[in-house]
Amino acid sequence: MYAFIIKRLLSALVTLFAVMTLVFVLVRIVPGDPAQVVLGDQASQEAIEAMRIRLGLDRSMAEQYVEFISNALVGDWGTSMVTGQPVLAEVLKVLPWTIELTVVSLALGAVIGIPLGVWAAVRRNKLTDYVTRVLSLLGLSFPAFVSAIILLMVFSIQLRWFPVISSGGDSFVERMRSLALPAVNLGLIMAAYITRVTRSAMLEVLGEDYVRTARAKGVPQGAVLWRHALRNALIPVVTVVGLYLGILIGNSVLTEVVFNRPGLGKLIVGALNQRDYTMLQGMMVIYTVIVVLVNLITDLTYGLIDPRVKYK
Amino acid sequence: MIGKMMLPAALAAAMFAFGAGDALAQKTTLVVGMASADAGKLDPHLTATTPDKGLLNWMFNGLVRVQPGRASPEFIEPDLAESWEASPDGLTWTFNIRHGVQCHHGYGEFTAEDAAYSIKRASTKETSSFSADFAAFGAVEAVDKYTLKITLSNQIPTVLGLLANYHGGNMVCKKAAEEAGEDFMKRPIGTGPFMFAEYQPQQFVRLVANNDYFRGAPKIQEIIYRYVPSDASRDLAFESGEVDMIYGKQDQTWVDRIKQIPGAVVVAMEPAELSNISLNITVPPLNDIRVRQAIAHSIDRSAMVAFRGDVVTRAAVSVVPSGYLGTDEHAPLYPYDPEKAKALLAEAGLANGVSVKTIHTTLPGMLATIEAIQAQLKKTGIDLQIEPVEHATFHAQIRQDLSPVVHYSAARFPVADVYLTQFFDSNSIVGTPTAITNFSHCNVADDEIRAARVEQDAEKQKALWKEAQRKIVEAVCAVPIYENLQLWAWKDNLDLGYDLKGSLNLSPPITELTHFTK
Numbered sequence: 001m002y003a004f005i006i007k008r009l010l011s012a013l014v015t016l017f018a019v020m021t022l023v024f025v026l027v028r029i030v031p032g033d034p035a036q037v038v039l040g041d042q043a044s045q046e047a048i049e050a051m052r053i054r055l056g057l058d059r060s061m062a063e064q065y066v067e068f069i070s071n072a073l074v075g076d077w078g079t080s081m082v083t084g085q086p087v088l089a090e091v092l093k094v095l096p097w098t099i100e101l102t103v104v105s106l107a108l109g110a111v112i113g114i115p116l117g118v119w120a121a122v123r124r125n126k127l128t129d130y131v132t133r134v135l136s137l138l139g140l141s142f143p144a145f146v147s148a149i150i151l152l153m154v155f156s157i158q159l160r161w162f163p164v165i166s167s168g169g170d171s172f173v174e175r176m177r178s179l180a181l182p183a184v185n186l187g188l189i190m191a192a193y194i195t196r197v198t199r200s201a202m203l204e205v206l207g208e209d210y211v212r213t214a215r216a217k218g219v220p221q222g223a224v225l226w227r228h229a230l231r232n233a234l235i236p237v238v239t240v241v242g243l244y245l246g247i248l249i250g251n252s253v254l255t256e257v258v259f260n261r262p263g264l265g266k267l268i269v270g271a272l273n274q275r276d277y278t279m280l281q282g283m284m285v286i287y288t289v290i291v292v293l294v295n296l297i298t299d300l301t302y303g304l305i306d307p308r309v310k311y312k
Numbered sequence: 313m314i315g316k317m318m319l320p321a322a323l324a325a326a327m328f329a330f331g332a333g334d335a336l337a338q339k340t341t342l343v344v345g346m347a348s349a350d351a352g353k354l355d356p357h358l359t360a361t362t363p364d365k366g367l368l369n370w371m372f373n374g375l376v377r378v379q380p381g382r383a384s385p386e387f388i389e390p391d392l393a394e395s396w397e398a399s400p401d402g403l404t405w406t407f408n409i410r411h412g413v414q415c416h417h418g419y420g421e422f423t424a425e426d427a428a429y430s431i432k433r434a435s436t437k438e439t440s441s442f443s444a445d446f447a448a449f450g451a452v453e454a455v456d457k458y459t460l461k462i463t464l465s466n467q468i469p470t471v472l473g474l475l476a477n478y479h480g481g482n483m484v485c486k487k488a489a490e491e492a493g494e495d496f497m498k499r500p501i502g503t504g505p506f507m508f509a510e511y512q513p514q515q516f517v518r519l520v521a522n523n524d525y526f527r528g529a530p531k532i533q534e535i536i537y538r539y540v541p542s543d544a545s546r547d548l549a550f551e552s553g554e555v556d557m558i559y560g561k562q563d564q565t566w567v568d569r570i571k572q573i574p575g576a577v578v579v580a581m582e583p584a585e586l587s588n589i590s591l592n593i594t595v596p597p598l599n600d601i602r603v604r605q606a607i608a609h610s611i612d613r614s615a616m617v618a619f620r621g622d623v624v625t626r627a628a629v630s631v632v633p634s635g636y637l638g639t640d641e642h643a644p645l646y647p648y649d650p651e652k653a654k655a656l657l658a659e660a661g662l663a664n665g666v667s668v669k670t671i672h673t674t675l676p677g678m679l680a681t682i683e684a685i686q687a688q689l690k691k692t693g694i695d696l697q698i699e700p701v702e703h704a705t706f707h708a709q710i711r712q713d714l715s716p717v718v719h720y721s722a723a724r725f726p727v728a729d730v731y732l733t734q735f736f737d738s739n740s741i742v743g744t745p746t747a748i749t750n751f752s753h754c755n756v757a758d759d760e761i762r763a764a765r766v767e768q769d770a771e772k773q774k775a776l777w778k779e780a781q782r783k784i785v786e787a788v789c790a791v792p793i794y795e796n797l798q799l800w801a802w803k804d805n806l807d808l809g810y811d812l813k814g815s816l817n818l819s820p821p822i823t824e825l826t827h828f829t830k
Binding site for chain 1: 349350351352353358359360361437438440441442443444445479494495497498512513514515538539540541542544545548549551552554555701702703704705707708709711722724745746747748749
């Protein structure tokens with residue numbers, strides 16, 4: 001198993017290098033001048049030129065690339081072209097917010113989605129199943145920023161239970177109050193996904209011989225479902241969750257913007273709008289690392305669920 | 313059963329308690345919601361963006377200032393300088409610095425030495441975006457602790473305007489700026505009523521009262537300047553009472569909606585941004601003046617004002633915004649006359665229609681305007697092809713001279729010279745080394761613009777500016793559309809302490825007198 005992990009991490013290094021090169025080139029191909037954006041539309045031409053020199057943008061692409069890669073190798077991601085803060089520090093400052101939101105909404109999604117999916121599969125083609133399917137379809141197709149506004153209108157403006165600006169963090173209670181609505185917003189989307197995947201995986205498993213056998217020998221319905229069927233149906237669910245987790249970290253940007261929470265999504269969109277090359281480069285690498293790690297964790301989870309899985 | 317019922321009720325009560333607790337005491341914390349995802353460069357000599365300027369407005373002074381609530385240089389009054397005098401030729405200026413002004417966070421007394429340093433910093437391209445404004449500044453020296461002498465190499469339209477609490481005129485404290493170097497923006501130090509205290513990325517900047525402020529200790533003790541990029545959630549946070557003051561969406565529907573909120577005060581203030589449609593007079597088909605005149609005759613300004621809403625916009629009066637020193641408030645703009653437009657096109661041999669391209673930002677407000685103009689032009693057979701691009705791309709590409717038609721919306725320091733120089737002096741043509749924002753390649757009024765710049769006789773200067781505007785309008789370098797006012801809203805328990813008509817720094821000044829009434 002350790003050999004497997006090491007092999008995977010080594011191949012991840014190649015991916016990282018490719019991503020770094022690609023991002024370096026891409027951010028520079030996009031039209032727009034960081035110095036211009038940073039200084040605003042009233043800055044004098046000479047001030048913009050001076051800023052370009054200070055940011056190192058007057059040097060050749062090759063020079064900039066060599067510097068970027070060699071600095072990255074020793075763990076120096078540079079400083080943001082806009083705020084002047086170290087990229088890594090900026091990212092680490094908002095990372096806890098993103099992790100907190102992602103993990104809680106994922107948990108919420110699983111807690112709602114898995115039982116609902118199982119239930120819908122068992123009650124296949126009955127009213128419960130139809131209702132669940134319509135609801136989950138609705139959850140998937142509803143834009144996150146619309147549901148976010150609706151949640152705010154109901155729970156923050158009408159009922160006044162939660163704050164609109166969901167970034168309070170002075171006390172644990174405040175932090176949880178701030179987390180509630182964003183987590184529900186993302187969690188419901190997550191739940192919709194998980195419900196659908198669980199339902200279809202369960203349907204397949206419920207038709208298997210061993211389930212019929214278990215039923216025939218008189219195993220109680222609950223045990224059949226939860227011990228025999230669900231355990232085997234979980235692998236596709238874990239795959240989807242793993243894939244989606246990577247997307248979720250990026251997709252949370254709309255939720256972050258509407259609920260006004262700090263986060264990676266907001267950071268990267270801001271960096272893109274402001275053509276903050278260094279920040280974009282650093283962020284892309286961090287995203288890649290996250291996706292690689294999540295995939296690795298997903299693969300390792302298979303082994304926990306299904307003892308037959310071997311890592312070579 | 314009762315126990316089960318009680319729990320949610322208790323939870324709700326606990327939650328209420330958190331929000332409502334401090335509202336009962338006299339409020340001294342002002343929470344402001346700004347339309348931006350994050351802070352930019354918090355250095356008054358570097359930044360020209362609305363969100364940054366609005367915040368720095370409360371932390372810095374100039375040698376002189378525009379009276380709080382006003383946005384015009386006619387309201388200039390003493391600030392860090394108590395008095396000043398100019399030599400008869402207007403080339404030597406002496407300022408008497410106020411005694412005993414303290415820099416924030418214990419950086420000592422503000423003296424002529426600091427003022428000289430600050431002006432030099434603002435005129436150096438490495439440390440200032442506004443260096444070009446100070447081109448005529450020669451020697452700047454502290455004669456003694458409280459006397460500053462400035463020698464100009466040539467006359468300029470407004471020396472005091474450059475030394476007011478705006479852009480490069482903001483005074484920084486020497487010791488703090490030298491100590492911090494590039495990091496000054498992380499801890500800006502000035503002399504204003506509020507001091508920088510804390511920055512939380514993507515969340516807020518916190519300012520605290522400067523209780524040693526030379527005009528007296530501020531009644532507001534703390535300002536939380538929150539970055540709330542989503543228009544919808546900014547409005548909701550205002551409605552829920554989490555934010556006391558918000559930056560508005562530049563839209564009449566916003567005004568109508570916010571006015572419905574109990575206790576909301578909505579203000580549309582100066583300076584207005586003028587929407588100009590620049591036409592590149594050197595490229596076909598726009599190099600034919602008849603085509604440009606046809607475009608001017610096809611645009612119905614009053615319809616555009618009706619479309620945008622008459623609370624937030626007013627019709628343009630000239631190619632320079634109204635109310636500036638030197639604006640011709642009745643410039644001879646081409647009237648709306650679609651028949652004349654068609655005749656002109658026919659005369660130019662384009663009776664079957666003509667097509668022009670514009671690279672345009674995707675900012676929703678501006679895009680709606682250009683689409684309405686596109687519809688107006690279509691009626692006279694002019695096909696305006698809009699190429700929408702993301703905002704930073706727009707700014708880059710129009711400066712590379714890629715767009716024959718440029719829709720640009722801007723306010724500048726309210727002296728006609730600034731607008732005329734940046735947009736219509738041939739030295740400022742985009743794509744040249746001295747480029748600023750002359751997108752039209754306009755060169756018809758260079759003589760008047762340059763003569764007015766050094767003219768000492770106020771009447772003659774105004775006449776030159778008027779003539780420059782006439783020539784630019786006549787040559788149709790640009791078609792002015794409307795002027796867009798700055799929108800803000802706050803709760804009526806906030807008393808600004810003055811009457812707000814405008815603010816050069818685009819945010820209502822929060823002064824030592826600003827306070828909550830309940």
